[in-house]
Amino acid sequence: MDNLLRRTILGAAALAASAALAGCAVGRPGPPPKQPEEPVTPQRYTYGDDPSQFAELYLPAGEMRPGVVVIIHGGYWRSGYGLDLGQPLAQDLASRGYACWNLEYRRAGNGGGWPETFADVHAGIDLLATAAGDHGLDLTVTTALGHSAGGHLAVWAAGRSTLPDGAPGAGTPTVQLTGVVSQSGVLNLADAHDQGLGDGAVLNLLGVDPAEDPVRYRLADPMTAIPLAVPVLALHGEDDSTVPLSQSDSYATTAVAAGANAELIMIPGDHFAMITPGTEAWTRVVQAVDRLMLA
Template sequence: MAEMRRRTMIAAAAAVTLGAVSAACSPGPKEDAVKRHKYQYGEDPSQWGELFLPEVAAPKGVVVVIHGGYWRSQYGAELGEPLAKDLAAHGMAAWNLEYRRAGNGGGWPNTFADVLAGIDKLGELADEHGLGLDRVVALGHSAGGHLAVWAAGRRRLAGLGAPDADRQLTRRGDDDGAVQLTGVVSQSGVLNLAAAERLNLSNGAVSNFLGGSSEKYPKRHKFADPMSAVPLGVPVYAVHGTEDDTVPVSQSETYAGAAKAAGAPVQLLKVPGDHFALIDPKAPAYRKCRELVQQLLV
């Protein structure tokens, strides 16, 4: 009896192990059927996006994936690719957006113009790929979280008054090709630029990005800071890893606090994990972000 029980336990353990290995080695749901289409939205090599589409005929909304990297050129859209694949595998259309960064023609104001133009490109692609633009959600990580929340406030930009902003940054209407975001999931986003500058995050990343300090360019910094645009008219989930030592959790806390006080639909969520757990498709922290995106697309 003891020998039979021992053999049964060994067989059960082997079955569990084989199942775990099989699950780890197999792709995500329908990931092998994801279709990819790359498009330029401008002439610069960094002005492009890649559309990831699920096998289903009608995607469940559109997600704009905006990568981070403290707005610096050494970090690119490859950071967002695993997320875009995963989102498409779960039935959503995902637009993995590249943009000019500080060091390759970006920074002020080009990064901002690129993000808006990249989002607006979806208007040209909607008919071809059956995209429903009544629900367009941005998923942005780190500096990409900043750009996502900033872009969601585009209707309010004209009132912020940056003197050297061009029309691309202040366009507001729904009738001129502008695609409006209907929700944002910020993943450890840099959402309080004034505080980020004071803390000298990533060795002066904010001043490097905006071409100078807030003392030198106060209106420019105000225009670029998501804190200036609260309250937004769209829901924002500010998700932050409790072990993040790259972007302090206070960045999400102060934004969410200000937005809530102003009556905006915002929710702060602290999840276990570090800065990069939020963009690891295998991590629970990322899966929570995907769940929030799905909620916003309903």
């Protein structure tokens, strides 16, 4: 994605977000949240000294639903893209009563890559425990919502407890994800590398080819963590030309065959409609979030 496309994405998302704040909740029934008159002002929490090691907490202005939504942005893991992509999503979900944790992390080009990006996502999710203590948040239901490369990181993070000692993110998580909504996630790294997706984005993230370091690929690839113990809803845009359908389909098919709770859900629109509040695609995303949060 070039700079012009990025500006187009952000501009559309910002306009749609403003309109969507006046919308009503969709999906499965839940307590009707009070709509805020002004956008929610997020609170920043840091988990390291790097400028990219922080998260934004969005708290609903009115009645709060149980649980927290962890938002992980995409951008093919590159430093040109940041958590501003997740801000319209957090604002919209907060208007529906959800507490949201919009996570930033080091990306390739600003100190990220292997293993820093993975270590940051691990630490950034666990930092949510501090915010929960400050505000009395309920973490018994914690759903990760990840778009594109963020979908990869969300599904990877849901399997942290299965990682071997010494791997980035290994050990018992302080905050355990209870489900994942992947929005056209890059869920099959080996295949994404072979296809050269994102102009070599996987190689840029991991720094080596699979043949050079197969262990690194196994530790980073959601496919090798199958079956997960938590549900994964793999949403994919019907008109997505940025991340191929095979990325979501291969993951969901393999996961189901292994006995995991996973589902491929096709939704209308392209790669960016699903991160643009006000679109039909975003409505379907909210329904998926409701499904996991209100189960």
